[in-house]
Amino acid sequence: MQRHPPGFRGLALALALLTAAVGLSVVLGMLLFWLIQSRIPELPAYYLLATISVALLPLLLLFRRRFPFLADWYYLLPATLFLLAFTVYPIVLTMGLAFTNFSGQNYGRPDRATETAVTYQAPATLQFASDPVKALSCDQSCVGRQVEVYQGNDRSRLKIVAESADSLTLNRAPSFEPNPERGQLYVARINNFRFIGLGNFTFILSSASTALWPVFRWNVIFAAGSVIMTALLGLLLGVVLNDSKLRFRNFYRTALIISWALPNIITIQMWNALLNQQFGAINRLLGLLGVYSIPWLTQTEWAKLGILLVNLWLGFPFMMTATLGALSTIPNELYESAQIDGASPWQAFRGITLPLLRTAFTPILLTSFAFNFNNFNLIYLLLPQGGPAVPGGLPTANSTDILISWAYKTAFRSEGGSAYGLGSAIALIIFVVTVGISVFNFRITGAFKEERR
Amino acid sequence: MKLVRNVIAYLVGAALVVYGALLFRGMVRDVPHTKAFGSVFIANGWVIVLGSMAAVAVVLLLGSLGYTALANRASGRERSPWPLFRQAVTHVALWVLIVITYYPVIQVVGASFDPRNNLFSFRQVKSSNLLVKAKVLPDLAGASLENYAKLVEGVIVPAWQWVLLVVLGVLLAIALSLAVARRLDPGAHSLERWQNRTLLAFAVLLFTGLALISPGQFTGITTESHFVLWVRNTLLLSGATGLLAVLLTATAGYAFARFKFPGRYGMLMGFVFIQMFPGFLALIAIYYLLSSLDLLNTFFGLLLAYSGGVISFGTWVFKGYVESLSPSLEEAAMIDGASRWGSFVRVLLPLAAPMFVFIFLLQFVGTYSEFILASLVLTGVKSWTVGIGLYNFTTGSFSTRWGVFAAASVIGSLPILATFYGFQRYFVSGYTAGAVKE
Incomplete structure (x- = not known):
């Protein structure tokens, strides 16, 4: 077996060879696909993936015969390829979009609202009945903008190079021959999205006092509050149920785990119904206790409390199980010798149990914080509207929205106007925060230190 | 120094508690004095409940005092009654917690058998039981399987x-x-x-x-008559995603654990950090990718979209597991003439079966609850998943659909409930293994 070339040279060589193999197979796969497509025109495009794989396999075998050390890298190849195609590529595209005004209005298609009937004059002039700048609703001038000229099923995309009071000059003649006998010729402006630099981030910062700041503050309170509440209840239960003298403790363990065992996509929506102010089961129960019907979900503070309580219900079994798992590693002899030395149960708890739990719990708490920080399902499925509106705020960032639901609504919901560019910018902010939390997590737990060796 | 830090910590904690209490008082003051429709309102009911709890505690105290006294007299030993009392109180407290935890579940299961949507109606329930009358417990007088029948209509x-x-x-x-x-x-x-x-x-x-x-087997007209199809879709998707996770992460985790190639640390960091980008916000790009591959509204396309999200965690977990195994077995196999790949397939894979089960189950359960990608990629009633279907119920009006929603929730939860309790030790040991290792 040939040894791997050492150091940076080996890494560069391996990566270059792998890139070459993959790139070559993509080219070959595309050729193969086109070859088949010329025979079977209705072939779906995803067969491209199959042809690329077909081309990749023999190539990899060939490369391995010549460079045996590459075999080690083949173990990483499947995961890496999937990551590149379905995670890295979309992320890079999204990062690019964060600096554009890509949205439901600007997405590279002709804007039907600007459709105007025109007549064509060779070589490349469009004659308008009125002012073309108004008809196509260009900002100041139409020069430089893209338009689509179409007649029947023929269409052609062109650029405007000059304008006058009633005509526009195109950079060249349309690809089809405009013919007045084949129906009316139309022109429409293309809504190209364009690079707007830090425009999205400037917008986020300029509305920070009613959107970014309150959303971020609630996001941190929500994540931290959830972790603290679930951890406290989980720890308490774990310690109680770890007592070997307690009878039926296995039964309690199994019974109390229920909310973890049910799919949260169902239970969260169930809570939406149960917390209804007028008909919800929770308010009926509270009515028996002499509590007036509480505006869960409709009043800001109560909605936030409701979210935290639902998350407590959802999350405490995991913390309980984690506590029990950590406690099960403490040998019983430790407690016995503490007892012989005259320590009270409380002293044994503080001296033995707590220090151990602290080391075992740090990564769990931080991971749980990171998870809850982006807990979209809970926030969005429990309150799809995001709770009451913030006065003077954005319609996409209501009082119980967290960063991720704000980004989602901005990009995909009508109240955000499908502003994908802006949504991508918020996603980028979330990414930075999440990476920050994780770096902190790894630094505290030292998870990566041992990898560095 | 330590004392100062402790004092500051306690002060901050106390300040937070006081702030929380003030906030809560304000919230309570702002609650309008209205009662839920058709509910039974007992003024100061909480006093009665707390009082009866105190009464139970007193009875338990007297009982354990008496029992210990009798037992001590019989055996002639001097035992303290407090451990017995503490046990009794613990049991009662745990039962109270169980009741609170199961209350929503009971409501939903009860509603699934109630064709008249009692919870979401103004109708008064005629019953001598106060809890049933207050609609706190489901009224099973008119129980039927009507809601479930709606879910399988025309199948x-x-x-x-x-x-x-x-x-x-x-x-x-x-x-x-x-x-x-x-x-x-x-x-x-x-x-x-x-x-x-x-x-x-x-x-x-x-x-x-x-x-x-x-899908042709589902001939019903209503949306909910496709429910079984949604369950089938979700199970297929979750199973395929779990399988894909195992396939993709086994070799990668093995390589990270066993091979010492240059650039290993950087690759590992890349694997972990790439995944921190909020995946579904790359959705515009994924959507574009899927549409150019003609994969929109297909399960295969959604599976590919999920594939990115399954790699990081599985690789990390599997790498940790392989590192905990001694390499001597593989080395012995290789000395006996097996290739690297041969020793991986024949020696390591059988050993790692429990970890595969854990990774599969975790992805299976996780994908079952995935909502966003599914709701954006899958369009049309016939390709929905359970989550999208239920979301469609809740955005409609509960007053008419609450019973059907409840029945669907019960059936939709069963696969995951069975998986979880059936493989509980895998979930528990997988997580605790990670917890203790770190």
């Missing part, structure tokens, strides 16, 4: 599917009885092998059967 089941169902039931019964037999005789290892085989056969047959269910 045509061919004979071979009934046969398959019976076979599956038999397999499950065998697996369960083997589990019981193992519990009675923990030493029998052949039983474990047979149980695993039965479960594998069950899973393979189940997923083959699910894949063979065709």
